[in-house]
Amino acid sequence: MSHAPASAAGTFLPCALIPIYNHKDTIAATVQALRAHGLPVVIVDDGSNDATRTVLDGLVSCDVQLIHLPRNGGKGRALTAGMIAARDSGFTHALQIDADGQHDVTDVPRFLAEGRAHPDTLICGQPIYDASVPRARLYGRYVTHVCVWLETLSFMLRDSMCGYRLYPLEATCAEIDRAPLPARMDFDTEVAVRLIWHGVSVRNLPTRVIYPENGLSHFHMLHDNLRISAMHTRLLLGMLPRAPMLLWRKRRRRAAWAA
Template identity: 85%
Template sequence: MPFAPTAAAGAFHPCALIPIYNHKDTIASTVAALRAHGLPVVIVDDGSDEATRAVLDGLVSPEVRLIRLLRNGGKGRAITSGLIAARDAGYSHALQIDADGQHDVADVPRFLAEGRARPKALICGQPIYDDSVPRARLYGRYVTHVCVWLETLSFMLRDSMCGYRLYPLEATCAEIDRAPLPARMDFDTEVAVRLIWRGVPVRNLPTRVVYPENGLSHFHMLHDNLRISAMHTRLLLGMLLRAPVLLWRKRKRSAACPA
């Protein structure tokens, strides 16, 4: 039984999507803030520990749905499960947001306003960092930015690694159905690149991102960087096959918006 009525065709009917793995101390406040903005919430528990499961059980309500994955399979697997569940429940869009308090929930109305105005677009958070950001993480992102600009032959996507974004579910789930997406930290970048390849427009929304003191990060420096490197190799090869179409679209955009 879906936890929300099916949306009418063409209607803007968003929900929030939170993947979680052991962030028991911050999830309740994140859910409360999202509900204050009127959003129903889909939480995907990616095999969390017993203490986190107990907190999540207490959050379930008619407007907060919990999907429980028995084993930890990675952020990408959790988000994919949530996107499909949101689509099947009749939502038109899913606002992905982290469970650890990094993202500014005050910007939810801005994401929703962009999505309502441009329902076919992927609305991506463009992080504005404060001094809490680890310098190695900050500089490392620029390597991925350059790779993504090559993979899409455009500067359309300003930051492909930010996990604060509004997905148009019809196009996103169609891409999931076409070919599986990565299960772990390489998900955010690959899904954005593949949606651009699909012809989905992108809007970049500046938003404040913080790294909470004593925050729990699940980024594995060695393994996740190896996965990301393999992903970029795969996407760069994919770009070569799609280069004529990407260049044609770029030329079409330039003609539509002359300097």
């Protein structure tokens, strides 16, 4: 992959970042759609099977970088590796998007426009679901929403579990360097909460999300829910010593809006 030039003040150099584990049937269309919007693509293969690896190897080009991880370590580990690689290639922002066609690629220009206008901000997808969403997954998300509002003492982040978002890489990689992030499905929520703790603003972008028929999901109801519960316990405890600072920031934002 041709490296982007080193970022400079005011430069906006985004790429798309796709973690993948065995989504061989949908990845080519996702990459093609992203390239149609002019985005270089970084794919992180999280230990996929041979059939998927063959498809991925065929996608590599000057604008599509492929990172093979030796074994399946989880979505969070793949995203961590991809963000570090994107930063080291000179990109300033990474648009995280799923490999399975769940996210609306026609919204890519909207994410990029928000990132260009607010380069230090985390741009988070706020899902608009259709009838394909499993009800148990939909209702379960509300528990996490409430926990996140408590952990950040704000309603800044509308949906912390949506994997369609634009990261400012400097701040995100600094958080990775500060302390390891979760390796699996709890990554999306924890990284967003920790970025907010360290002063990163959030903008929420409504976007259509579907659950494709016969789609391949790697969410394990028992194990991932246990991890998410442990994460919220950890984050709620981490919020307590930060509460004065978070409340002070909230007061400053209100004062700025009222001015």
